[in-house]
Structures are given as structure tokens and as C-alpha cells.
Amino acid sequence: xxxxxxxxxxxxxxxxxxxxxxxxxxxxxxxxxxxxxxxxxxxxxxxxxxxxxxxxxxxxxxxxxxxxxxxxxxxxxxxxxxxxxxxxxxxxxxxxxxxxxxxxxxxxxxxx
Amino acid sequence: xxxxxxxxxxxxxxxxxxxxxxxxxxxxxxxxxxxxxxxxxxxxxxxxxxxxxxxxxxxxxxxxxxxxxxxxxxxxxxxxxxxxxxxxxxxxxxxxxxxxxxxxxxxxxxxxxx
Numbered sequence: 331x332x333x334x335x336x337x338x339x340x341x342x343x344x345x346x347x348x349x350x351x352x353x354x355x356x357x358x359x360x361x362x363x364x365x366x367x368x369x370x371x372x373x374x375x376x377x378x379x380x381x382x383x384x385x386x387x388x389x390x391x392x393x394x395x396x397x398x399x400x401x402x403x404x405x406x407x408x409x410x411x412x413x414x415x416x417x418x419x420x421x422x423x424x425x426x427x428x429x430x431x432x433x434x435x436x437x438x439x440x441x442x
Numbered sequence: 443x444x445x446x447x448x449x450x451x452x453x454x455x456x457x458x459x460x461x462x463x464x465x466x467x468x469x470x471x472x473x474x475x476x477x478x479x480x481x482x483x484x485x486x487x488x489x490x491x492x493x494x495x496x497x498x499x500x501x502x503x504x505x506x507x508x509x510x511x512x513x514x515x516x517x518x519x520x521x522x523x524x525x526x527x528x529x530x531x532x533x534x535x536x537x538x539x540x541x542x543x544x545x546x547x548x549x550x551x552x553x554x555x556x
């Protein structure tokens with residue numbers, strides 16, 4: 331158990347819909363990262379938050395957005411979903427001193 | 443930009459065989475290098491890491507040496523077990539002081555048969 335909690339574990343929805351994925355980092359970790367894992371693209375960095383503020387942005391679509399709340403949990407919002415958005419979405423938090431990333435078990439999104 | 447290239451799988455071995463998974467990288471400066479492992483149905487776990495040239499990371503019988511001259515970080519294990527079956531990812535992050543944003547390779551699926 332990494333200490334990073336993601337919900338839901340599985341989600342099935344239809345094209346055009348909107349979903350929210352939730353992540354709770356390890357206790358004491360201030361940074362949260364979101365990654366997308368798909369068969370064709372591999373693991374892609376989406377976005378990072380540090381103590382409530384956006385710190386770095388990767389290959390995140392405009393239809394996607396994220397935020398980190400005062401209690402440090404984070405949400406990834408995916409809207410106008412397309413078939414190609416079907417993937418495993420991972421959240422990770424980083425150790426304050428070593429920077430080591432700890433990953434959650436992921437949220438598997440299926441868009442039909 | 444930064445990139446990681448690792449050998450494509452899948453790799454299938456018999457128990458007690460020797461394992462090598464090649465990984466090369468492109469980066470500016472001196473990145474930190476990592477191997478992560480993903481067991482079926484689970485998230486990624488850090489397997490080992492090296493933060494400077496000639497460092498050797500090791501864990502659970504796996505080893506990898508940071509080779510700056512060949513920009514490589516190949517993963518090796520002398521005798522694999524069935525329980526090592528998983529997907530292995532090579533990754534790098536910019537030098538300390540950056541955001542620890544990892545760039546991953548595409549992953550290599552290892553299957554170890556009894």
C-alpha cells in the first residue's frame with residue numbers, strides 16, 4: 331500500500347460525458363501528479379500541483395482540468411469524453427525531501 | 443526534450459534465467475534515473491534508482507548502473523522468479539531542484555514461467 335488513494339477504481343461512461351477522478355496523497359506530501367496510461371501512448375504526465383498551486387503541465391488536453399484543495403486532495407476533471415480517453419489514470423504524490431513518487435492504484439476509465 | 447527508450451517486450455523467460463532490460467535516455471544535465479515495476483492490477487512501485495553517474499541502484503536482486511558515457515540504465519537480475527512477472531518502466535527526472543516530473547519509457551512486460 332503506497333498510501334495514495336484513488337477513487338473510483340473503475341468507471342464506465344459514454345462519449346460526451348464528464349467525470350471526476352479523485353486522489354488523496356500520502357500524509358505529509360504536498361505535491362500531486364496525474365498521469366495517463368494508455369496502450370498506444372504509454373505513461374504520459376498530465377499535470378502537477380504543489381500545495382494547491384499548479385506547478386507543471388504536461389500533455390493535458392484542454393478538455394481536462396485539475397485542482398488541488400486546501401486539504402491537499404486533488405481532482406482530475408475530464409469533460410466531453412471521447413473513446414480515446416479510455417485509459418488508466420494514475421495519481422502520485424512525492425516525498426517532501428527525497429522527491430520519490432508514490433503511485434496510487436489508478437482509476438480505469440472506459441468510454442463507450 | 444527528455445526521453446527514455448527501453449527495449450520492447452514482451453520478454454518471456456524461464457525461472458532462474460538471467461534478465462536484462464535495456465534502457466537509454468536523452469536529457470540535459472544530470473538527471474536521476476529510476477526503474478519502476480507494475481504488478482498486475484496495481485500501481486507503479488519504485489524498484490530502484492540512481493542519482494548520479496556510476497551509481498548502482500539495487501533492490502530485490504535487481505541492479506542497474508547509471509552510465510553517463512552511454513546514457514544507459516539497463517536493468518539486470520541474475521535469477522528471475524515467477525513472482526517477478528510484471529511490467530517494468532525506466533524513467534528519468536530532471537536534476538534535483540526541478541519538479542520531479544518523471545518521463546517514462548513505454549514499459550517492458552516480463553513473463554517468467556516455472
